[in-house]
Amino acid sequence: MPLQIRQAWNALMLTVTWLCAGVAAAMLAFIVIYVIQRGGPALSVNFFTHLPTPVGVPGGGAANAIVGSLMIIAMASIIAIPIGALAGIYLALLGRGWLAQGVRFFSDVLTGVPSIAIGVFAYTIIVVPQKHFSANSAAVALSIIMLPIIVRTTEEAVKLVNPAIREGALALGMDAWKAIVLVTVPCARAGIVTGALLGIARVAGESAPLLFTAFGSQFWTLKPGAPTAALPLLVFQYAIAPYQDWQLVAWGGALTLIMLVFLLNITARLLFPAKLPR
């Protein structure tokens, strides 16, 4: 082929790659701008302080859903962060052999399991024996979704700590466990916090597993054993409802979720800019 044609083809196809990335970035812009436009007007003080109102009654908010979501996320974090961080430290420092390989592989696989299937799992093992929906079953479902992200991010963070620091501590006569807990882990704390933040960001907007665990509620419910409102669930239920004032609340909820999730993600990345596991 003549050189000019090859060069023209080259220029054309490289432009196409720019278009591909442009499409992806434009989609993000479309979605975010539209959610801000529709959700912005919904975010009044009422939204954060009032209970949902029946159709046609103005001034309704999503306060119970916001508090419910925070409660569920906090409970899920209490379960997932310690286990995930410890397992991540294990993989980074002690991990060899079948256990480490298995945990690494199945953590990666677990990140791809549909969240709705994990919801069915939590339903089967907690809601069915309990005989009612509850916030704690939702927390268990979300903790399973968070766990692999925390494990793999913690592993990466701890691996990045220079082993010479730990070896120095060992050479000075420190016990192996103290060298890990007092020297290596503190050096990796930014990355470990990042893992926790990414885990929370991953589940903060999850709605599918909450359908059959938290279930949703129109009232204030602060009991972990009772059905609980959650913001992503409210967005779903109100978005598909045929009432405009409910749809407005749904847009407000969508905007709140997107802001929360982006804030968590951007903070996590600024805190620990190294390559994150996918």
Added chain:
Amino acid sequence: MSQDGVEVASIPAVVGPLRVRPSSNPIGDRLVLGAFSLAALLVLLLVVALFMTLTVAAWPAIKTIGLGAFRSVTWDPTNGKFGMLSFIYGTIVTSAIALLLAGPIGIGAALLLAEVAPRRLATPVAMLIELLAAVPSVVYGIWGLFVLAPVMRNVIEPALGHALGFLPLFQGYFYGVGMLTAGVLLAIMILPTVSAISRDIFEAVPRDQREAMLALGATKWEVLTRAVIPYARSGIIGAIVLALGRAIGEAMAVTMVIGNKPAISASLFAPAYTLASVLANEFTEATGQQYLSALIGIGSMLFIVSMIVNMLARLLVRGAAGPRTKRV
């Protein structure tokens, strides 16, 4: 994606496994190091528990409804008919549309980010695309319902019907909600998965691969298509399979835009159902033990299929990416 014990020259900070030497405090070591191992073991046990629970949970469905459900289209729970074929069809069609759209665009974007664009531009663009992955699926759903579906109904579906209406795929009413809209929405959702993983794979292709072709006088595009992409092929397939797993399992966004109708239609404009969306839409309303166990059976099926797809994808990606390389 890193591999144990492999030393990469550019990363001085890769830590080898700790050699536990004779300690002055064997009890403390054993307790603390044991706690780490226990946590790791818990993760593995969790996967086993998921697998066992969801497999066992499918049993009542298999027993009461029978495997004939896979061959039947009729989903009529009030009359005890639980044919799942239309859900399987809907899942395959929407995932295929999503992959056809997101595969090429995602790989193109990954090529740009890894090979073409200057680093100072690639990093922020990559971050934007990764934020797309962080958008909650219910937000995709509400956007799809109020923005994408009207655009599909008023603009894209009439245009497709006009241009390609001779194909059965593009005939029929323009509903706006249906398989095509769900597929397009899924494509946007899995785009960051394809592009982020492909980018990692491209960056793991050795430099010599490119330099040899450049030295022969190839253009940049020729280097990419003949030296980089063939070398990265299995990893790219892995990225696409991983994205397929995401598309199969997506419930909320799909249920909001697919129309939720248990039917098999040739037209991509027609409303349908997927395995995940029927679960999201009907689970809380399911009355009767048989109905519920049918839905739980669908959940089990979804879990097992996604486990297989993800294991395959991870094996492909892991083989291709090799030891983690440092991002300069």
